[in-house]
Amino acid sequence: MQVTRIADLSRHEGEEVGIQGWLYNKRSSGSISFLIIRDGSGFVQAVAVKAELAPEVYELCDTVTQESSLRITGIVRRDARASGGYELTLTGIEIVALAQEYPISLKEHGADFLLDHRHLWIRGPRQHAALMVRNEVIAAAEGWLRSNGFVKVDAPILTPAACEGTSTLFETDYFGEKAYLSQSGQLYAEAAAMAFGKVYVYGPTFRAEKSKTRRHLIEFWMIEPEVAYADQDDNMVIQEQFVSHIVKSCLQNRRQELTLLGRDLSALEVIEPPFPRVTYDEAVDMLHAAGFEFTWGDDFGAPHEVAISQGFNKPVFVMNYPTQAKAFYMQPMPGRPEVVKCADLLAPEGYGEIIGGSERIHDLALMEQRMKEHKMAPEAYDWYLDLRRYGTVPHSGFGMGIERTVAWITGSEHIREMIPFPRLLNRIYP
Ligand code: 4AD
Numbered sequence: 001m002q003v004t005r006i007a008d009l010s011r012h013e014g015e016e017v018g019i020q021g022w023l024y025n026k027r028s029s030g031s032i033s034f035l036i037i038r039d040g041s042g043f044v045q046a047v048a049v050k051a052e053l054a055p056e057v058y059e060l061c062d063t064v065t066q067e068s069s070l071r072i073t074g075i076v077r078r079d080a081r082a083s084g085g086y087e088l089t090l091t092g093i094e095i096v097a098l099a100q101e102y103p104i105s106l107k108e109h110g111a112d113f114l115l116d117h118r119h120l121w122i123r124g125p126r127q128h129a130a131l132m133v134r135n136e137v138i139a140a141a142e143g144w145l146r147s148n149g150f151v152k153v154d155a156p157i158l159t160p161a162a163c164e165g166t167s168t169l170f171e172t173d174y175f176g177e178k179a180y181l182s183q184s185g186q187l188y189a190e191a192a193a194m195a196f197g198k199v200y201v202y203g204p205t206f207r208a209e210k211s212k213t214r215r216h217l218i219e220f221w222m223i224e225p226e227v228a229y230a231d232q233d234d235n236m237v238i239q240e241q242f243v244s245h246i247v248k249s250c251l252q253n254r255r256q257e258l259t260l261l262g263r264d265l266s267a268l269e270v271i272e273p274p275f276p277r278v279t280y281d282e283a284v285d286m287l288h289a290a291g292f293e294f295t296w297g298d299d300f301g302a303p304h305e306v307a308i309s310q311g312f313n314k315p316v317f318v319m320n321y322p323t324q325a326k327a328f329y330m331q332p333m334p335g336r337p338e339v340v341k342c343a344d345l346l347a348p349e350g351y352g353e354i355i356g357g358s359e360r361i362h363d364l365a366l367m368e369q370r371m372k373e374h375k376m377a378p379e380a381y382d383w384y385l386d387l388r389r390y391g392t393v394p395h396s397g398f399g400m401g402i403e404r405t406v407a408w409i410t411g412s413e414h415i416r417e418m419i420p421f422p423r424l425l426n427r428i429y430p
């Protein structure tokens with residue numbers, strides 16, 4: 001008999017198949033047992049009818065505990081009411097390992113309890129669905145970049161200097177020297193763009209953020225494309241296509257998971273280029289009109305981002321932030337040095353910033369001046385200045401936070417459930 005994955009049951013309608021998995025849940029009524037089995041690819045209900053099975057087989061169905069590992073056999077039946085569209089009529093069962101009493105019951109648990117049991121919690125249907133969407137977001141993002149000529153270049157995690165300011169740096173000892181966990185692979189992506197033209201880096205990034213919010217992780221994953229000769233406008237066009245492709249892929253390949261999560265799919269179906277664009281100045285006017293007290297020059301907080309994105313049903317670019325609010329490497333606006341050629345992409349429905357991007361300073365003297373203003377140690381960045389010494393060109397890039405993007409696409413409240421093992425303020429277990 002053929003062992004199949006639950007996700008592939010549709011190919012075996014009417015056949016007897018084997019499933020290797022775990023017991024997610026069970027309901028018994030004496031003469032019939034409903035076993036919900038999961039195998040990593042999905043969930044399926046197997047129906048065991050006492051009158052149709054040998055007594056010892058039914059006995060196992062009746063006594064098997066939650067999260068026991070098991071192999072079952074059964075006949076595949078189409079069932080429109082089932083979430084995957086199919087159920088099984090159970091014909092046999094083998095218990096691989098009987099599980100002890102499982103700590104996560106099907107009733108409600110508190111967030112801390114669930115986070116303490118994250119290694120088990122990820123087995124549950126909602127967590128499984130969100131992480132399957134995450135997997136799709138990553139695959140779609142890399143797929144789009146590769147099919148559009150981007151070369152993947154891996155950036156180091158241990159670095160000699162900051163990319164995004166010193167206030168959120170994780171410091172570590174590097175054989176007697178100070179080293180820092182990467183906040184962003186951008187500076188290395190810039191070097192790689194001068195070698196390969198169109199590149200991206202993808203990896204974990206670290207920010208010692210002291211804020212405990214629903215949108216901040218201490219360790220998160222970022223995908224960072226960087227393109228030589230691209231200007232700010234080129235950069236935004238890439239982002240529109242990139243983000244639209246990712247959403248489309250999720251709608252196409254993870255519809256079942258999005259539905260399970262209760263996502264309003266119609267809000268995702270409208271996501272296609274072009275995306276609306278507003279300047280920082282216009283955004284400040286919008287905030288004032290909405291009654292916010294906000295000083296020109298400050299960075300936006302979560303409530304501001306929610307208010308700005310409210311009028312749009314697609315992600316919105318907020319362009320040209322004040323120089324003082326942004327990182328050292330951003331190209332000033334010609335004729336308006338108090339603002340830079342950058343854009344943050346704010347997701348709709350109040351999910352906030354998912355991308356930060358900019359045109360980079362390519363002039364050596366200006367870059368040196370900025371580093372001085374930001375009190376950066378020039379020795380640590382000498383290699384980066386080389387990029388401005390040897391064949392410098394205008395270039396642009398951006399970084400998309402994977403977990404923020406998945407939170408938006410899945411319609412989830414908390415970014416901490418968008419990563420398998422979140423690192424949060426004061427939490428590094430499990
Ligand atoms: O806006 P950020 O800080 O930009 C950069 O790091 C640039 N160097 C990227 C580049 O141009 N190559 O971060 C980019 C994105 C944010 O828009 C957000 O999605 C995510 O990274 N992000 C976080 N996600 C989770 N937790 C945090 N603490 C995050 N900080 C940033």
Ligand code: MG
Pocket residue numbers: 344353355356
């Ligand atoms: Mg940002």
